[in-house]
Amino acid sequence: MRPVSEDPTLFTRRTLIGLGAVALASTAVGLPRPERRLLQMNAYAPDAETPLDLLTTYITPNDLFFVRHHWNATPPDSRTWKLTVDGEVAQPLELSLADLKRFPRTTATCVLQCAGNGRSLYTPPVPGVQWNSGAVGNARWAGARVRDLLAKAGVKGTAKHLHTAGTDDPPGKTPPFHRSLELEKALEDAIVAWEMNGEPLPPLHGSPARLVVPGWAGDHWMKWLSKLSPRPDPEKGFYMDVGYRYPAKPGEPGVTFKPEEMRPITELFVKSNITAAPVRARVGSSPALRTSRKSN
Amino acid sequence: MTAKAPLAVVVAVTTLFATLTGLGMPKPSPDLPPLGTVIAPLPEGSAKGLADGACLNCHSGDVLRQQRLTEKQWTANVTKMIGWGAEVPEDRREELVRYLGKNFGPGNAAFRPVAVRPVRANR
Numbered sequence: 349m350r351p352v353s354e355d356p357t358l359f360t361r362r363t364l365i366g367l368g369a370v371a372l373a374s375t376a377v378g379l380p381r382p383e384r385r386l387l388q389m390n391a392y393a394p395d396a397e398t399p400l401d402l403l404t405t406y407i408t409p410n411d412l413f414f415v416r417h418h419w420n421a422t423p424p425d426s427r428t429w430k431l432t433v434d435g436e437v438a439q440p441l442e443l444s445l446a447d448l449k450r451f452p453r454t455t456a457t458c459v460l461q462c463a464g465n466g467r468s469l470y471t472p473p474v475p476g477v478q479w480n481s482g483a484v485g486n487a488r489w490a491g492a493r494v495r496d497l498l499a500k501a502g503v504k505g506t507a508k509h510l511h512t513a514g515t516d517d518p519p520g521k522t523p524p525f526h527r528s529l530e531l532e533k534a535l536e537d538a539i540v541a542w543e544m545n546g547e548p549l550p551p552l553h554g555s556p557a558r559l560v561v562p563g564w565a566g567d568h569w570m571k572w573l574s575k576l577s578p579r580p581d582p583e584k585g586f587y588m589d590v591g592y593r594y595p596a597k598p599g600e601p602g603v604t605f606k607p608e609e610m611r612p613i614t615e616l617f618v619k620s621n622i623t624a625a626p627v628r629a630r631v632g633s634s635p636a637l638r639t640s641r642k643s644n
Numbered sequence: 645m646t647a648k649a650p651l652a653v654v655v656a657v658t659t660l661f662a663t664l665t666g667l668g669m670p671k672p673s674p675d676l677p678p679l680g681t682v683i684a685p686l687p688e689g690s691a692k693g694l695a696d697g698a699c700l701n702c703h704s705g706d707v708l709r710q711q712r713l714t715e716k717q718w719t720a721n722v723t724k725m726i727g728w729g730a731e732v733p734e735d736r737r738e739e740l741v742r743y744l745g746k747n748f749g750p751g752n753a754a755f756r757p758v759a760v761r762p763v764r765a766n767r
Contacts, residue, residue, distance in 0.1 A: 385676055385760060393702075473750065475721055519702045
């Protein structure tokens with residue numbers, strides 16, 4: 349076993365020149381290139397991010413896809429697993445994986461990003477997993493539309509929020525990861541996915557089925573999904589009322605916001621990563637690459 | 645690339661670009677440890693045993709070692725975790741906060757995550 353550390357620092361002029369020299373040398377003498385690997389952020393419960401230099405493909409391979417857990421989870425047995433649909437519905441449902449697969453299959457290629465991606469770059473620091481840039485990936489998800497499942501159950505007009513839960517139980521007195529999202533969004537394009545990049549959904553990514561909420565942060569993408577409940581009001585609890593909220597308006601760094609100034613995280617903000625040196629790039633003195641002129 | 649760019653930068657950028665784009669995906673190394681098998685110990689100190697017992701039942705020390713928090717932030721987090729079941733005797737709570745603040749304070753060096761093997765699709 350060979351523990352390998354690596355420095356998550358962004359490119360500086362020195363490291364870039366160094367990398368260039370290493371690249372030149374390794375190309376010349378046929379040395380191995382940077383390895384396919386993940387970066388362990390938490391040995392347990394397992395958290396790991398994708399190194400920036402491997403986020404170079406449109407689809408992120410399953411084995412390089414970032415891993416995120418609140419606590420150790422035991423994925424349910426897909427043969428006995430059931431998805432319950434209850435709440436404000438005319439006819440509650442209990443669906444096995446085979447039942448689920450009888451609904452029309454749909455696919456979506458979309459980015460999954462942890463709500464906390466990039467947290468290590470915050471000044472001043474804030475508590476939580478100190479993700480650098482790699483708690484993000486793009487996959488092709490396949491499954492059944494939430495819209496179709498709720499139509500089958502006969503969702504009522506009184507429902508405004510879709511409550512979701514997974515099979516993972518928290519340790520000790522840790523609050524459960526129970527969540528809800530606006531029903532309107534769920535009906536628009538959310539999927540109960542059992543497939544990720546053409547393979548059965550891997551256990552670490554929520555097998556046998558997880559919620560996929562295109563364009564929204566990962567906290568909505570419930571893994572090991574066991575329940576969908578349309579209800580009039582949002583879910584309550586730590587992971588709704590305290591966690592996964594951003595300030596409604598920007599404020600001074602380090603200033604604490606009042607609870608009423610915070611809003612749930614929903615759509616992803618646009619973020620860009622430079623994973624290969626751009627054309628006409630020039631290296632400045634700041635720890636980031638800057639393009640020397642606009643390309644057009 | 646501008647004409648003024650130093651030769652070293654031209655070489656660096658060109659070779660880096662060529663390496664990343666022209667030579668395909670690198671191969672995995674069987675030498676890398678699997679995720680979850682490298683467990684780094686918490687630093688020595690009078691409250692190490694306390695921290696081990698209070699924190700490491702539910703998560704590894706990685707998530708402590710990567711923090712850069714003030715004692716005020718640590719106080720809030722210790723209080724939260726005690727509420728969630730972390731076992732810390734009332735009379736040793738401050739000692740734990742001081743230990744965390746001293747080792748994982750704002751001046752803590754950047755976290756160096758361990759490189760691990762890609763996670764097989766259906767582990």
